[in-house]
Amino acid sequence: MPVSNNTEGRRALITGITGQDGSYLAELLLELGYEVFGVVRRASTERFERIDHLRDRVNLLHADLLDQSSLNRAFAEAAPVEVYNLAAQSFVPTSWSEPVLTAQFTGMGVTRVLEALRQTCPEARFYQASSSEMFGKVQESPQKESTPFYPRSPYGVAKVYGHWITVNYRESYDLYACSGILFNHESPRRGLEFVTRKITHTAARIKLGLASELRLGNLDARRDWGFAGDYVRAMWLMLQSDEPDDYVIATGETHSVRECCEVAFAHLGLDWQDFVKTDDKLLRPAEVEFLMGDYSKAKRQLKWEPEVSFNSLIEMMVDSDLASLTERRR
Structure with missing residues (x-):
């Protein structure tokens, strides 16, 4: 993996830091010398099992994807140079029973995060967690960046919104904003519901x-199942490129x-x-x-390949x- 010599002391902000991907990404960024901030929702019962081993090395800030002002405060306090938006209602079956809440968190929540970025730290580089579920009823195989979306769940529909609003902010406000269209990625930290x-x-x-x-x-x-630890490396690599772009991250196997x-x-x-x-x-x-990704663009431009x-x-x-x-x- 190519490692920049200029990562020491960089500040990164991760929404969804307590999730599977957030915990692996926090580990990677800490290894690279970043100061890591994580956004967590204020709750009566806090669940930080996945990052318990990192608690003394990360800075946790309270904010909510449903509340713009709390996001603005968190972004202003962290003053990040990189932002990774991993927070979402991410379980597809729940999106059927709670479609409106899924749309608010997984769709509109991306807009609020982008607004916080635009208003407080517009020079920061932004990563949006898009999903292979956007392809849904697949229009071609394997699926690549240009494959048309055809989502088949409220979750997939919300992810399509999040993906396109990221593209829109990139083109409208000249933000450095990337989307990683990640296919299924698993690990021992995956939720028991998956x-x-x-x-x-x-x-x-x-x-x-x-x-x-x-x-x-x-x-x-x-x-197309891969290892979450491999996939967070791809997230980081996207934000190290000269120009922002969108990438399919997958294994190419089904x-x-x-x-x-x-x-x-x-x-x-x-x-x-x-x-x-x-x-x-x-x-x-x-x-x-059926889902199977073509990660040839990431291999060519980011020098990324799955390892597990x-x-x-x-x-x-x-x-x-x-x-x-x-x-x-x-």
């Missing part, structure tokens, strides 16, 4: 005798939910077919059947879940 982590965690529980079955929806859905089950259970010496049951209640109202394979990723997650569950039983 299918890969649901599979690895439940497989580990079954291995330990803590569960007897795993219920899933569409086993034939295919995704795997089914069924394959994910096969790898996870086999790693534990189990046959997935003995434990996995399909449940129609877990099917999406409008399914996204699909099998290694799933096995990494299984090992982590097995270790944490075993530790809790002691």
Whole structure:
């Protein structure tokens, strides 16, 4: 990975720092010598598990994507040279039950972040977390930066808005603003509600005798799955380029939910077919059947490539879940 010699002392602001991507990105930026600020929502119960090991090295500021004035204050206090907008309502099934809230956080929230940037630190470089879910009912395969969007969920629709408002602010206000169209990226820090982590965690529980079955929806859905640690490196590289641009970040491979089950259970010496049951209640109202990204532009211009394979990723997650569950039983 190319590392700039001018990163020491830079100030970076991350919205969504307590999430999977935010925690990996914070680690990377700290390794590169940045002073890291993270935006968190004020809540009666704070959940900082993913960044507990970083709490004494990052500066946390309270702000909310629904409140413009709080964002302005946080940006003014941090005075960042780089801003990474990773905050969103990011679970696709929830976007069906809470479509308006998803639109506010995942769509309009991007506008508020961009406004805070424009009003307080317009020279800062901006990264927007776009999503492969914007492609939805895919119009071509593999999907690249020029592939038309056809979102199939309120989440995907909100992400399309966030993507285009970023392009609009870049072209209207001459901001350095990039969007990373990231395909599915996973890790041991992935939320338990997401299918890969649901599979690895439940497989580990079954291995330990803590569960007897795993219920899933569409086993034939295919995704381009990569490692979150690889993908945050791509985010950083985007903001080191001379000119802002948008990039697909993916592995160029596709795997089914069924394959994910096969790898996870086999790693534990189990046959997935003995434990996995399909449940129609877990099917999406409008399914996204197939996603696979073409990351050739990122490879060519950013010199970025994924490093962790699909099998290694799933096995990494299984090992982590097995270790944490075993530790809790002691």
